[in-house]
Each structure stands twice: as structure tokens, then as C-alpha cells.
Amino acid sequence: MQTSAPLAPLPPPSPSLVWRRIRRNPLSFGALCVIGLIALAAIFAPWIAPYPPDATDAAAALQSVSWRHPLGTDLYGRDQLSRIIFAARIDLSVAFAATAAAVVIGSLLGAIIGYRGGWVDHIAMRPVDAIMAFPAFVLAMGITAALGNSTVNVAIAISITQVPSYLRLIRGEMLRIREMEYADAARTVGNPTWRIVLIHLLPNCMPPLIVQATLAMGFALLTMAALSFIGLGIQPPQSEWGVMTAEGASQIVTGEWWLFLFPGLAIMITVLAFNLVGDGLRDFLDPRMRGIR
Amino acid sequence: MGFLGYLVRRLALALPTLFGVSLICFFLTYMLPGNPAMVKAGPFATPEHLAEMERAMGLDRSLPEQYYRYASGLLRGDLGESSATGRPVSEDFVQRLPATLELTFASLIIAIVIGIPLGVLSAVHRDTFIDHVGRVVGITGVAMPSFWTGLIFVYVFFYLLDVAPAPLGRLGAGITAPQHITGLYVVDSLLTGNWQTLRSSLFQLMLPAATLGFSVMAPVARMVRSTMLEILESDYVKAAWAAGLPRRTVIYGDALRNALIPVVTILGIVFGFLMAGNAVVESVFAWPGIGNYAVTALMTKDSGPIQSFVLFVAVLYVAVNLLVDLVYGLADPRIRLG
Numbered sequence: 001m002q003t004s005a006p007l008a009p010l011p012p013p014s015p016s017l018v019w020r021r022i023r024r025n026p027l028s029f030g031a032l033c034v035i036g037l038i039a040l041a042a043i044f045a046p047w048i049a050p051y052p053p054d055a056t057d058a059a060a061a062l063q064s065v066s067w068r069h070p071l072g073t074d075l076y077g078r079d080q081l082s083r084i085i086f087a088a089r090i091d092l093s094v095a096f097a098a099t100a101a102a103v104v105i106g107s108l109l110g111a112i113i114g115y116r117g118g119w120v121d122h123i124a125m126r127p128v129d130a131i132m133a134f135p136a137f138v139l140a141m142g143i144t145a146a147l148g149n150s151t152v153n154v155a156i157a158i159s160i161t162q163v164p165s166y167l168r169l170i171r172g173e174m175l176r177i178r179e180m181e182y183a184d185a186a187r188t189v190g191n192p193t194w195r196i197v198l199i200h201l202l203p204n205c206m207p208p209l210i211v212q213a214t215l216a217m218g219f220a221l222l223t224m225a226a227l228s229f230i231g232l233g234i235q236p237p238q239s240e241w242g243v244m245t246a247e248g249a250s251q252i253v254t255g256e257w258w259l260f261l262f263p264g265l266a267i268m269i270t271v272l273a274f275n276l277v278g279d280g281l282r283d284f285l286d287p288r289m290r291g292i293r
Numbered sequence: 294m295g296f297l298g299y300l301v302r303r304l305a306l307a308l309p310t311l312f313g314v315s316l317i318c319f320f321l322t323y324m325l326p327g328n329p330a331m332v333k334a335g336p337f338a339t340p341e342h343l344a345e346m347e348r349a350m351g352l353d354r355s356l357p358e359q360y361y362r363y364a365s366g367l368l369r370g371d372l373g374e375s376s377a378t379g380r381p382v383s384e385d386f387v388q389r390l391p392a393t394l395e396l397t398f399a400s401l402i403i404a405i406v407i408g409i410p411l412g413v414l415s416a417v418h419r420d421t422f423i424d425h426v427g428r429v430v431g432i433t434g435v436a437m438p439s440f441w442t443g444l445i446f447v448y449v450f451f452y453l454l455d456v457a458p459a460p461l462g463r464l465g466a467g468i469t470a471p472q473h474i475t476g477l478y479v480v481d482s483l484l485t486g487n488w489q490t491l492r493s494s495l496f497q498l499m500l501p502a503a504t505l506g507f508s509v510m511a512p513v514a515r516m517v518r519s520t521m522l523e524i525l526e527s528d529y530v531k532a533a534w535a536a537g538l539p540r541r542t543v544i545y546g547d548a549l550r551n552a553l554i555p556v557v558t559i560l561g562i563v564f565g566f567l568m569a570g571n572a573v574v575e576s577v578f579a580w581p582g583i584g585n586y587a588v589t590a591l592m593t594k595d596s597g598p599i600q601s602f603v604l605f606v607a608v609l610y611v612a613v614n615l616l617v618d619l620v621y622g623l624a625d626p627r628i629r630l631g
């Protein structure tokens with residue numbers, strides 16, 4: 001018998017190695033720090049924000065950037081910096097909840113479908129193909145319009161558009177690694193199927209999954225902001241970056257630039273940070289992508 | 294395998310996908326909050342009137358029966374009715390589609406004309422200043438929400454510099470639409486030699502097309518860069534260098550020509566991005582296309598146009614991807630085996 005086949009794939013890098021490598025890449029490390037700061041600001045918003053987000057002040061309406069209001073005030077005199085900080089809570093938590101749910105559902109389904117293979121695979125992949133036939137944002141529009149405007153429905157819509165990509169990723173990995181010798185070994189000693197899939201095989205699919213999920217956070221943020229911008233999903237007076245940009249848009253013709261500029265900037269910086277961290281992670285977590293930029 | 298076999302196989306794959314798309318759209322329409330019959334009958338309808346309306350609209354039938362009615366309606370081009378305009382959605386669509394297509398084509402041209410040279414430059418000058426600038430532009434461009442880019446353009450070029458027209462549709466004030474030939478104002482005014490309209494429509498098109506084009510330029514540049522790098526390393530390019538061919542011939546003749554074939558595949562994805570971006574960018578610039586139509590319908594809780602927009606874009610997306618695959622199969626025979 002030939003013994004050239006490896007018994008198990010290379011183990012995924014340990015968290016401490018990941019951390020060391022991230023620190024060596026200044027761009028990704030900086031981006032990670034930015035995400036950390038935004039998350040902290042969101043969590044401690046009531047202590048950090050200089051004003052309550054909904055506090056109106058008719059005397060201070062439409063003021064430009066100043067020491068009292070670093071990012072200006074809106075039509076009702078609400079402090080924009082405070083609103084942007086509070087908006088980070090809803091933007092980050094919806095994007096995170098949607099991505100996390102999609103990762104869990106997508107990878108479990110993908111693992112089962114990929115491990116079973118055969119006719120299960122043939123049948124189960126058809127709905128996945130149909131969902132992927134829609135441009136993601138357009139499908140999210142349709143789902144939000146059908147479910148009705150609410151924060152939870154936005155998260156559901158974004159989640160549904162993301163599930164197929166994780167499902168396909170894990171299914172592909174499973175189809176490959178279920179044939180490997182260490183999978184045979186796990187079967188031979190009599191492990192139940194769920195244990196083989198969840199404990200022995202799925203952890204080895206994690207690296208590309210983490211990369212994809214990080215990049216998907218950026219896309220989730222953009223989708224949510226765009227949905228709110230066109231009036232779907234999160235509704236005013238809720239502070240949300242897309243909603244705030246839409247409110248600011250009506251003030252452009254009178255020259256109040258700070259109202260549309262800063263919420264959009266918040267979106268851009270956050271999305272950019274997630275993309276940079278995702279790119280950095282991909283460089284060493286996803287061996288197939290190594291060397292490709 | 295011959296191209297014909299590939300064509301048949303690829304078409305056969307598209308059909309179940311289209312069936313799935315119609316099923317999803319049917320459920321999205323069916324899941325809608327509120328009873329469509331109640332919306333149509335109005336707030337003062339009696340229960341008898343409502344029941345009659347439900348029967349007339351087929352809402353009392355079983356789900357498969359309703360789907361059959363829905364799907365056969367679609368095949369006849371029936372997209373339902375808009376409760377806001379009271380007209381069939383398909384008529385509204387036909388009227389507004391040229392505006393969307395004009396914007397989509399213009400942004401695609403911008404993305405290609407800027408994205409391809411940017412990708413080539415980055416690859417040829419790999420890891421130099423030019424490459425880094427290209428990378429930064431690309432990664433920032435992807436992170437910018439398109440509506441925000443559009444607003445920045447409006448603020449800078451309309452409000453501050455006053456070189457762009459107000460973001461209010463396809464033609465400036467007092468300009469009449471050209472004679473209807475293709476529906477694309479730029480093309481129609483060119484064909485009829487209507488220079489004033491041509492100028493105005495190009496002017497109005499400038500900012501929205503730049504906004505959309507900018508949002509998809511980065512993926513195009515990235516793809517060109519990576520395929521170009523791969524090809525520059527290949528044996529035949531090395532052979533071309535070794536043969537002493539001039540730099541220009543090697544890069545633009547041999548390498549670029551082959552790098553462009555994989556780029557065709559990304560055009561399908563880019564098209565999807567553009568159609569999705571349309572809904573948002575059209576509403577920033579009050580562009581009277583189907584995206585703006587769907588978004589405006591939302592304001593009045595008129596869901597027909599939105600669901601038709603979703604269906605229409607998905608079908609178009611499937612068709613474009615099919616076309617891209619066929620072109621790719623024609624250009625690169627190896628693909629037909631896959």
C-alpha cells in the first residue's frame with residue numbers, strides 16, 4: 001500500500017500565530033484597531049457621546065462643525081457626532097447578527113450536504129443556485145419589502161443573501177476532505193456521523209470561512225446602509241448611518257455638507273477596516289489564496 | 294465537445310434556475326404584509342366586496358394554483374398592476390427601461406475604460422508607486438457606499454463648482470426629449486442630429502454614470518491586474534521577450550489580449566452590481582429608470598413594482614451570465630469541457 005497521502009490536512013494556524021502575523025502587517029493591524037475602537041464607541045455610547053442622540057435644540061439647528069458640535073447639528077439641532085456614535089450600535093450589531101446567523105446556518109447546511117453528497121447534493125444545491133441568481137442587494141430589497149420594514153427583517157434579509165456563499169464554500173471543502181484518510185479513520189473507529197462532521201471535519205474548513213465572514217461584514221454594512229437610504233428597513237428617527245445620509249441628502253442644495261458627509265464617512269471607514277482585516281487574514285489563513293492579492 | 298453541445302447544456306442549466314427565481318419571487322409577493330385584495334378594494338370595502346375581490350384575484354385558490362396563475366402571467370409579460378399609477382407594471386417598465394439601460398451602459402463603459410488600463414498599469418509596474426496607488430483607489434472604491442459617492446459628486450460638481458447640472462433626471466429644464474428610436478437619449482439625439490438635446494443628455498448622464506462606474510471600476514481593475522500578472526509569467530510571454538519583440542508588442546499584443554478573456558467572466562458580476570446600484574443611484578439623481586420607479590413605489594406601500602424589479606433584474610442577470618459563459622466558451626474552447 002502506498003503511504004504518500006497525508007493522514008490529515010495541515011492544521012489551521014493557532015490563534016496566537018494568527019495574532020502574531022496580524023501584528024506584523026501594519027495595515028491589517030491598524031484596521032483591526034479601528035474596528036476595536038468603533039466597537040468600543042458603540043458599546044459605551046451613552047458615556048462617550050457628548051449629547052443624547054435624540055436631544056433636539058431648536059436654537060442650535062443646522063450648525064456647522066464647531067467645538068461645541070464637532071460634526072455639526074441637523075435640522076432639529078441634534079448633535080451629529082452623538083447620533084453617529086449611537087448609530088454604530090445598530091449598524092454593527094445588525095451586520096454582525098446577520099453575518100453570524102448566515103455563517104452558522106450556511107456552514108451547517110453546507111457540511112451536511114457536502115458530507116452526504118450524491119442525490120442530496122444534487123437536490124439541495126438547486127435552491128442555492130436560485131438564490132445566487134439574484135444580485136445580493138436586489139434580493140435583500142425584495143425580502144425586506146416583503147417582510148416589512150424593521151431592524152430584525154433587515155438582518156434576516158441580509159442573512160438570507162449570505163447563506164449560499166458559506167454553504168457553497170463548506171460544501172466544496174467537505175466534498176474534498178470527506179475522502180481523506182483521517183475521515184476514513186474517524187469512521188473506522190465508529191464515530192457517529194454528526195461527530196465526524198462537526199468535530200473532525202468542520203474545524204478544518206474554518207480558515208476560509210473566517211476570511212469570507214470578515215469580508216462579508218463590510219458587504220452587510222453597505223447593504224444595510226443602502227436599504228435604509230432608499231427607505232427600506234431601518235426608519236427615521238432611528239440613528240443609522242444610511243438613514244442619516246438620506247436625511248443629509250436633502251440639505252445638499254442649501255450647502256449643509258456635514259450632514260451627508262460624516263455618516264457616509266463612518267460607513268466607508270468601517271467597511272474599509274473590515275475589508276483590510278479580511279485581506280490580511282486571507283493572506284495567511286486561506287492557503288489557496290496565498291500569494292494572490 | 295462542440296460549441297453546440299455546450300450551448301444546449303448551458304441552456305438546460307439555466308432553466309431550473311429561472312424556475313427557482315420565479316418561485317422565490319412568487320413567495321416574496323405572497324409573503325407581503327397586508328392583503329393585496331384589501332389594498333385594491335380600498336379602506337371602505339364591505340366583507341362581501343372583499344371576498345369577491347379575493348376571488349377575482351385568485352387569492353382563495355391553493356398555493357400551486359396561485360403559482361400557476363402567477364407564472365403563466367409572467368410568461369405573457371404580465372407583471373401585475375401598480376396600485377399607485379393604476380397601470381400595468383409592465384407598461385411602466387417598458388417606458389422606464391431605456392433610462393436604466395442608458396445609465397447602465399454608460400457606467401459599464403466608464404468602468405471598462407478606466408478599470409482595464411488601471412489593472413494593466415498595476416500589473417506591469419508591479420509593487421511600484423503606481424501599483425500601490427491603484428490598490429488604494431480600488432480598496433477605497435469598494436468601501437464607498439454608491440449613494441454617498443453620488444452625493445459627494447453632486448455637492449462638489451453641482452453645488453460648489455457649478456459645472457454639473459442639477460441632479461434632476463435625464464434632460465435639463467426646457468429641453469425636449471429626442472424622437473423615440475432606441476429610447477436612449479444620447480443615441481437618439483445623435484441619430485437625429487439634435488445637438489442641443491445630445492449635449493443636455495450627456496451632461497445629465499455624467500454624474501450618475503461616474504458614480505455607478507466608480508463603484509464597479511475596482512473589481513474590473515483587480516481582475517485585469519491578477520490575470521495580467523499570471524500571463525506575464527507564462528512561457529509564451531517569456532518566449533516573446535526572449536525573441537526580442539518590442540515591449541509594446543509583448544504587453545499590449547500578446548499579454549493583454551489573453552488577459553481580457555477572463556475579464557469577460559467578471560462582466561456578468563459587474564452587471565449584477567450595476568443593476569443593484571441602479572436602484573440606489575437612480576434615486577439620488579432622480580433618474581427616471583426602473584430602479585427609481587421601484588423605490589418611489591415603496592413610499593406609497595406599492596409593492597408590485599419592487600417585486601417586479603427584483604424578478605426582472607434576476608432574469609436579466611441569469612441571461613447576462615448565460616451570454617457571458619457562451620462568449621467565454623466561444624473564446625476559450627477549454628471551458629466547454631468543464
